[in-house]
Amino acid sequence: xxxxxxxxxxxxxxxxxxxxxxxxxxxxxxxxxxxxxxxxxxxxxxxxxxxxxxxxxxxxxxxxxxxxxxxxxxxxxxxxxxxxxxxxxxxxxxxxxxxxxxxxxxxxxxxxxxxxxxxxxxxxxxxxxxxxxxxxxxxxxxxxxxxxxxxxxxxxxxxxxxxxxxxxxxxxxxxxxxxxxxxxxxxxxxxxxxxxxxxxxxxxx
Amino acid sequence: xxxxxxxxxxxxxxxxxxxxxxxxxxxxxxxxxxxxxxxxxxxxxxxxxxxxxxxxxxxxxxxxxxxxxxxxxxxxxxxxxxxxxxxxxxxxxxxxxxxxxxxxxxxxxxxxxxxxxxxxxxxxxxxxxxxxxxxxxxxxxxxxxxxxxxxxxxxxxxxxxxxxxxxxxxxxxxxxxxxxxxxxxxxxxxxxxxxxxxxxxxxxx
Numbered sequence: 001x002x003x004x005x006x007x008x009x010x011x012x013x014x015x016x017x018x019x020x021x022x023x024x025x026x027x028x029x030x031x032x033x034x035x036x037x038x039x040x041x042x043x044x045x046x047x048x049x050x051x052x053x054x055x056x057x058x059x060x061x062x063x064x065x066x067x068x069x070x071x072x073x074x075x076x077x078x079x080x081x082x083x084x085x086x087x088x089x090x091x092x093x094x095x096x097x098x099x100x101x102x103x104x105x106x107x108x109x110x111x112x113x114x115x116x117x118x119x120x121x122x123x124x125x126x127x128x129x130x131x132x133x134x135x136x137x138x139x140x141x142x143x144x145x146x147x148x149x150x151x152x153x154x155x156x157x158x159x160x161x162x163x164x165x166x167x168x169x170x171x172x173x174x175x176x177x178x179x180x181x182x183x184x185x186x187x188x189x190x191x192x193x194x195x196x197x198x199x200x201x202x203x204x205x
Numbered sequence: 206x207x208x209x210x211x212x213x214x215x216x217x218x219x220x221x222x223x224x225x226x227x228x229x230x231x232x233x234x235x236x237x238x239x240x241x242x243x244x245x246x247x248x249x250x251x252x253x254x255x256x257x258x259x260x261x262x263x264x265x266x267x268x269x270x271x272x273x274x275x276x277x278x279x280x281x282x283x284x285x286x287x288x289x290x291x292x293x294x295x296x297x298x299x300x301x302x303x304x305x306x307x308x309x310x311x312x313x314x315x316x317x318x319x320x321x322x323x324x325x326x327x328x329x330x331x332x333x334x335x336x337x338x339x340x341x342x343x344x345x346x347x348x349x350x351x352x353x354x355x356x357x358x359x360x361x362x363x364x365x366x367x368x369x370x371x372x373x374x375x376x377x378x379x380x381x382x383x384x385x386x387x388x389x390x391x392x393x394x395x396x397x398x399x400x401x402x403x404x405x406x407x408x409x410x
Contacts, residue, residue: 038330040337049341050308051334062297066308068273069300076292087281092267095274103255103271113331121326125243126318129256132245136254 002057004044005030007202010105010166011067012054018071018158020195022078028056037113068098071155083155090154097147097156104137104163112170134167134174142180149186161190169201207262209249210235212407215310215371216272217259223276223363225400227283233261242318273303276360288360295359302352302361309342309368317375339372339379347385354391366395374406 005012019025033053035041040051047063048055056070057063064070075084085091111130114122141148141160148157164187167176177184190196210217224230238258240246245256252268253260260270261278269275280289290296316335319327346353346365353362369392372381382389395401 038328038334040334045341049345050305050312050338051341052308062301064297064301064304066304069297069304072300073297092269092274092278095277096267096269099269099271099274100255103257107255117328121328123243123322123326129243129245133255136250136256140254 001028001059003028003030004033004041004047004053004055004057006033006035006053008169009035009053010108010162010169011052011102013165013199013201014101014105014158014162015054015056015067015070015074016199017162017195018083018155019074020198021083021153021158021193022074023080024074024078025195025198027077038116068102071158075155081152083153083158085152085154090152093147093151094154094156097154098159100137100141101156101159101161101163104134104160105166107133107137108163108166108170134171138167138176138180138183142183145182145186149182157190161187161196165191165201169203206233206264208233208235209238209246209252209258209260209262211238211240211258213374214240214258215313215367215374216257216307218370218404218406219306219310219363219367220259220261220272220275220279221404222367222400223288223360224279225403226288226358226363226398227279228285229279229283230400230403232282243321273307276363280360286357288358288363290357290359295356298352298356299359299361302359303364305342305346306361306364306366306368309339309365310371312338312342313368313371313375339376343372343381343385343388347388350387350391354387362395366392366401370396370406374408 003015016025019028033041033044035044035051035053044051044055047057048065052065054067054070055063055065064073072084075082085094107130110126114127148160167174208220221230224233238246238249240249240256240258249256249260252262253270257270259272259275260268261275262268269278277289280287290299312335315331316339319332353365372379
């Protein structure tokens with residue numbers, strides 16, 4: 001399977017971490033694709049008209065996206081413990097937690113895009129709004145950390161751990177650990193998982 | 206169930222259309238919540254730290270989001286035909302089509318936010334990039350219209366139909382039907398469904 005890949009995309013990293021948790025890392029043939037909100041990747045249009053990473057091309061040529069759809073599909077290709085619970089409240093909370101992690105990533109991405117604009121084209125209201133959302137999401141994760149620490153590891157953990165790694169990568173100045181010791185402790189454990197160690201955050205190539 | 210609602214949010218409209226398809230429209234108690242990318246809704250933080258619509262509060266107080274998670278959960282609460290196929294290629298294509306519709310909505314939302322900025326704070330590159338993505342998504346839907354017309358109605362149809370309705374609502378000047386007669390014909394059928402008629406696009410209240 002061909003994965004359109006970039007070393008800096010957190011959505012790609014989420015898929016890679018999930019694939020490694022499932023023992024499928026070696027099944028992905030990663031091809032470097034460079035996208036930016038300011039300039040689409042010309043070689044991505046055929047596989048994804050939204051020009052987004054990640055995009056996975058199956059062996060029969062079917063292209064699938066977005067990151068959630070890819071993760072759920074990969075979860076059908078292995079015999080280990082499932083990252084997507086099959087149903088009931090377990091699945092509902094896993095998917096809601098995934099949406100929290102993915103949504104935090106979306107907020108961080110909007111912050112990054114705002115920062116990449118020339119200063120005179122930034123919107124102070126959007127900056128403040130997204131900073132508040134970041135803090136609110138992290139505060140909620142701190143107060144509800146039992147949702148992470150007392151539940152079997154699932155796609156929600158992957159999404160939230162990936163999002164926290166992206167705060168470190170792009171917004172280290174937030175100092176998010178300062179008032180959130182329980183979440184910081186959980187994230188240290190996440191970062192030590194073999195599947196996560198296999199997918200380091202990189203700023204190169 | 207309490208649904209944080211706005212008449213202009215296309216993500217909310219997608220949930221409402223899905224709920225009506227499932228016969229669950231009357232189960233949703235819609236409460237008006239006003240969000241904007243420039244100013245969060247103060248009464249939404251408790252239920253959703255990302256301050257996004259839609260957010261659904263279940264009868265036991267559990268708040269769930271985002272729109273995909275809400276739709277999938279609602280689909281477990283009725284006995285009619287499922288909008289989320291249970292597995293296999295049917296499910297994969299339904300979820301990929303949903304991601305295309307949702308992703309198109311995300312692009313349209315970025316275009317709208319850019320337009321709402323003061324003119325001197327807009328980014329011409331972002332405007333052009335998102336216009337290209339809109340056109341590419343619509344062109345793909347025209348060329349692959351059989352994915353809509355030959356498959357059983359599912360959540361992908363709901364997402365794509367909702368996104369096309371939002372092009373009409375916010376970007377009528379795109380004239381998207383002009384070179385896409387097959388997609389336009391499909392959308393006319395979508396718009397005539399009782400569940401869609403029950404959820405008109407509104408610009409008031």
